[in-house]
């Protein structure tokens with residue numbers, strides 16, 4: 316009789332480039348695909364935007380599996396991961412339990428316990444590496460330590476061969492039938508109040524949409540990515556991040572597609588960014604304290620000036636700096652923000668306003684559709700200067716010149732801050748410098764229909780420099 320393998324899907328919501336699935340097929344198992352969303356015991360509960368994406372990604376995966384004759388089994392959301400698996404095992408004749416490894420610290424802890432328990436019950440348990448290009452547990456620098464700087468990491472790994480997955484003939488998968496029935500709606504992933512209209516109009520959450528995006532990007536924009544990647548007013552980047560985070564696209568299939576273009580600008584541009592993602596997972600694995608604490612311990616004691624009013628104004632896109640407000644509103648509406656703008660908004664929060672980077676990271680965690688513990692942590696620690704390859708403390712982004720330099724047409728600010736749409740470009744990124752006549756002509760009353768700046772740029776910059784310089788002295 317053919318034996319059954321439980322395929323526990325997590326951040327790998329795809330059938331291709333999925334090593335755990337390929338192994339099951341190669342070894343002649345019937346596959347029981349399984350997903351478990353647990354609201355109660357995960358340390359890092361998914362934020363609202365991530366749950367929204369997850370709902371549609373699971374719906375898409377369910378449809379793919381159903382078309383092939385199988386059925387996705389959903390675990391009991393009221394149970395812990397361990398208990399939910401046990402419930403499934405009691406109802407089905409399973410021989411092997413398979414999954415692709417995740418590198419979030421709480422996942423590693425849970426996986427280790429589940430693996431030990433299942434093995435002691437006599438199940439065959441196997442885990443694979445499909446969510447990153449290289450196995451972070453085996454990646455070290457020449458002196459045998461984890462990499463803490465990106466460039467040597469990139470130089471070392473970019474040379475190494477990536478084993479590309481052979482395409483899987485999906486019609487060859489033999490499916491096991493689930494005995495338990497649970498509906499996707501039972502997971503309650505969608506919001507109860509409708510704040511998601513902007514996300515619906517911004518995204519198509521399916522693997523085929525991700526593949527189409529990858530195809531169009533490779534054909535039309537990958538080679539010129541370096542010229543446009545910093546321009547939030549243009550579609551210069553791929554917007555593949557949520558598809559990669561949820562594993563609707565595998566990192567190796569994306570890399571393979573990009574490298575098939577055989578172009579040096581692709582390698583030094585977009586491919587390099589894919590290795591930043593890899594670096595984020597590497598840091599998360601080797602420095603599991605870093606999602607909540609400074610990667611370098613000495614930065615842990617930095618005297619932040621926590622202020623709820625500052626934080627709220629920043630979250631709502633009401634700081635009075637147009638590029639920052641545009642970014643925060645783009646995030647709230649679409650669940651995504653351009654990378655350059657992520658750096659600008661982060662710098663204002665952490666430097667000018669001296670708010671803890673963790674508060675920014677938490678807000679991003681809740682509002683990003685691509686919220687990813689490795690990348691988010693790396694991005695925020697970079698801004699705060701407390702992590703690997705961090706920005707030096709004296710780097711304080713100027714939100715006015717950054718806006719002028721990168722939102723060159725002004726289309727980005729005009730789209731997300733329509734109240735400023737009639738200002739001429741000269742004042743679009745600094746309405747507070749516009750003469751009264753210009754403001755009146757554009758219909759703007761500062762402090763009434765667009766905020767006055769939350770802090771003056773010069774004052775905020777100086778405050779940050781003083782605070783960071785003083786801290787550097789005492790922590791040296």
Ligand SMILES: Cc1cc2nc3c(=O)[nH]c(=O)nc-3n(C[C@H](O)[C@H](O)[C@H](O)COP(=O)(O)OP(=O)(O)OC[C@H]3O[C@@H](n4cnc5c(N)ncnc54)[C@H](O)[C@@H]3O)c2cc1C
Pocket residue numbers: 544552553554555556557559560585588589590591592593595652653654655657658661679683685686687688690691692694695698
């Ligand atoms: C404060 C801050 C927080 C961030 N939080 C997240 C997060 O939660 N999730 C997330 O996926 N990215 C995060 N990033 C990284 C980056 O902003 C996004 O990956 C990128 O904007 C996604 O857009 P894209 O797919 O168009 O990227 P592209 O420029 O098209 O790059 C292609 C892929 O490479 C990876 N990538 C690109 N830039 C980076 C980077 N700087 N760091 C890590 N990976 C990168 C992503 O997987 C991305 O999809 C953060 C950056 C900052 C500064």
